[in-house]
Amino acid sequence: MSLHLMLKSLKRRKVVTGLLLLQLAMTLALLLNAVMLASQTHASLNEPTGLDMENILQVQLKPTTPELRKYPALSDLLERQLAGVRAVPGVIAVAYSNQGPLLQGGNNGNVFKVGAQERTNLASIPMYFVSADFFQVLGLTVQNGELPVSPTPLDGKVQSPVVLTQQLAEHLFAEENPVGQAVNRGPVAAVVSNFYGQRSAEHVFNNSVQVAPLYGVDWGYSLLLRVEAGSADAVRQQLDQVLRNVDTNIEIFYVRSLAEQHHRLYRTEFGLAVLLTILAGLMLLVTMISSYSNAHFHALKSQQDIGIKRALGASRQAIFVELLAEGWLCTLLGTGAGVFVALLLNKLLATVIVIPAIPLWLPLLSISVLMLCVTLATWYPARIATRVSPATATKTL
Known part of the structure; x- marks a missing residue:
């Protein structure tokens, strides 16, 4: 399926797709800042103090x-x-x-x-x-x-x-x-x-x-x-x-x-790091569930189209990759917006606590993690879609 057709397919489900894009953007923003805050807090707690x-x-x-x-x-x-x-x-x-x-x-x-x-x-x-x-x-x-x-x-x-x-x-x-x-x-x-x-x-x-x-x-x-x-x-x-x-x-x-005093010195960052990590984990779980539900519902609603493609010679592997590709495209769109949300959240946090700027490699790594999670979430619905029989699907014509 071409990029144009995949975008058209996502547009037909604009409400569900919009919510999924929002979830992906928020998940990436929380994940990036949680990682930065956790790494900063860990480095601060392990920095040399010159004290026993x-x-x-x-x-x-x-x-x-x-x-x-x-x-x-x-x-x-x-x-x-x-x-x-x-x-x-x-x-x-x-x-x-x-x-x-x-x-x-x-x-x-x-x-x-x-x-x-x-x-x-x-x-x-x-x-x-x-x-x-x-x-x-x-x-x-x-x-x-x-x-x-x-x-x-x-x-x-x-x-x-x-x-x-x-x-x-x-x-x-x-x-x-x-x-x-x-x-x-x-x-x-x-x-x-x-x-x-x-x-x-x-x-x-x-x-x-x-x-x-x-x-x-x-x-x-x-x-x-x-x-x-x-x-x-x-x-x-x-x-x-x-x-x-x-x-x-x-x-x-x-x-x-002094060890206890040192931990108290960074308790705000530690608490926020824990909170953001928990929220990012929950958002990641919700995003995987939403991706699964979206892909499963789409596969069920598209059985007729899939049957026609199978009758015209499309292989199961092609159908499988096509459904995964829609999930990948949705992930790229959502995480692309999520990078800007992450940068905004990073600047807001920097006004109240010490948090480093987000390096370029971290969004790329986080997007890869989200791509993997979405792939795992949509793998089973995509496998179900490949089982549609051309003969069964064409009976509805």
């Missing part, structure tokens, strides 16, 4: 009384909490921090090399104010310089030394030695290995750390613990009671491993 995810715990908490949320009562509370947590069996090191790693947003600001602001200025760089054991807890290695060993008061008179991650130091100072030079936050004391700070499009490893007291924690703060391998659960179970024994005037929001 399973053996570092984060406790997010806040004092419940205004006095304890401000220096100097806050400083005393932190020292007592650190001492109490250090005594827990399985704890290797503990540090306080104004925020933990692996966050979506948080405390940040711009950083630039003094004297070269226009060339080096970077916005939204995470600012960590921590105790000296912070680097041991996260397992950061010193690349250059020496780490501060005690907090420097941020009183406006003496600037606290700054520790930069390697990626940030390279951006600010290129090939120069950053140690001893100054950024707008203070003099650079050391450069440490990269770690995942706040989630952003490009600069997740750019972090600025200062060993300094916490002067106010109206939004809470973090205690970060490095624990012995295999002891995370046992330590976690004791933390609530240990911290409340130190002082009951605290609210503990959560205790998580």
